[in-house]
Amino acid sequence: MKAGIIGCGAIAKFLHAPEYQANPCIDTIVFYDRNPERAAMLADLFDGNTVSTVEELLTDPAVNMISDCSSNENHHIFTTKALQHGKHVLCEKPIAVTVEQANEMIAAQKASGKKLMVNHNQRFFRAHQQAKKILERHELGKVLTFRTTFGHAGPEHWGTNKTSSTWFFKKDRSGLGVAGDLGVHKLDLLHYLLDDEVEQVSAFTDTLDKTDENGQPIGVCDNAVASLKTRKGRLGTASFSWTYYGEKDDSTVIYCEHGAIKIYHHPDYQIQVLTADQETINYELQEGQTDQQADSGVIDAFIDCIRLDKMPPVTGEEALTAVKAVFAILEAAETERVVTLT
Template identity: 40%
Template sequence: MLRIGIIGCGKIAQVRHITEYLNNQNVKITALYDVNFQRASTLGEKIGAKAYDSLDELLSSDIDAVSVCSANFAHAQNTIAALNTHKHVLCEKPMAVTLEECEAMVKAASDNKCTLMIDQNQRLARAHVKAKELIEQGVIGKVISFRTIFGHGGPETWSIDPGLNTWFFDKNKASMGAMADLGVHKTDLIQYLLSAKVKSVRAKVCTLDKKYADGSKILVDDNAFCIYEMDNGVIGYMIASWTFYGGEDNSTVIYGTEGVLHIYEDKDYSIVLNLKNGETVKYQLDAIQTNDNQTSSGIIDAFVDCILGKRENVIDGKDVLHAMKTVFCAIESSKSGKKIEV
């Protein structure tokens, strides 16, 4: 039985990590830590785990692995501290707030021979796995272009500490906005679906609408519009937004020489395949997770299986570096107005 510690006991820890660990027969959550001790303590009483006063105390307790679910700025520090005490780590996205930090996390995992998995859970969604299979089978011919979008109304209603002064809008704690929060999901996803890497990016990463409680514009981006050229010649665009009020869009469309794949676009079918010959094939697999509909993401089972040697690390930290690099390059492109080679 693996013993698990949770670092950061907010919304994603509660609705995803803890929920999915409790449904896994091979683990027991024994330790919790949050800068808000009361939050960890109340949760500990509910699930039968001990709340610790400090990260060091949690890491000194008898645990095998941790989930890092803290605010973005703390991911690298929490992850590296855990790896250096030989704990396996599942870290939330965005992996960290600088490329140097991301690279240091990968190095710490390698030095300590521990698993480092990043919660790029979109790769595990059933329609994405199926779409990758269809693309590899050549069902839509040669891929030409794509569009991939992740937008919702913003994190200020989602966070366990909701409101306009949420840490998600705090430059010091979040560092980046919609581009890193949602854009990294779709950047990682498109690379996974196309088995290709982003070669260059041209982007506008900006703040269009979100304001703090005092009415001033937030200091992180709330929208990102990116054109990606992939290293296999495919070109497409990626949009990440916190200003899709009244409706979430989490869809991807892939255009090939023989047809078009619509993923999580139709409300009834997770994939709709429209072929050049007029045929339509519809797949009813699952519904994409939304803020209001948290179904099992499969990430915890993947992490636990990986530690137990039953599965490869399907989302290794080092495989997420390029998506993070693309995020940083998109921000740089927006500042300079130039295309950036990733």
């Protein structure tokens, strides 16, 4: 099969392209970027080809699937067009920056009969999959409360554009700031782990430190802190930050009737289960994920759902549910009110 990638930034370089190249079902990768030099660089790196327009990519009958790695504001444009051209699509998160745009994408998927998957890759982390098994077996009783956080020094330290002019800082392109960049990952993860959904939100957001290329505060939040209540009555907190200078934190704790599960808290153990009778069970899992995200399993899962005609492990509808929780956090912070999701 032949895969196409729209947008040749860091996520394409570190996740999509290497995993397509490693999958035996993929013969060729075709790259498009509005900056032709970036597309050519990845084509050289991954032994692929380039096209000069999106239309050339989408009208190629040999291209079976598309990874939409464009910036947030373009997801609904490129993903919708790709589906309408009969391509299966793996879209980067967040699925879109408005509910209307996400619904447009989901409608295009249904009309096309093709697969639409969204890259909420934290579902594929081995520790998260193991934690879900523990919860499903009710080893610690029912879930009561939780807390989760995801923060690092900011996208300008990771992305292709390692300057304060990065698109992540632009309101018209990012739209949702750190809540849409990091927060949506953890909100989707909570839905996955708990088999539940966020129902009510109160929150604070702010731009505490990040400035743009002109030295002015960026147009989106660089920090968000939220209190959450789920539909099944669980209570928890979530914090997301682009200003964790000194140490990344990508951890979750789930408190149950008979103990707690700590995920990515310990430097040596990806999971620690602490029981109510003071027993500690350590899980040292062989992790494939790195800071550069290679070997995530996302591309293999996407290709398998196409090849075997299976439901994608993260559907457009599930991705919309997660981003609705992001919208609720931003609304709650702006209005200083509790927001209930419908």
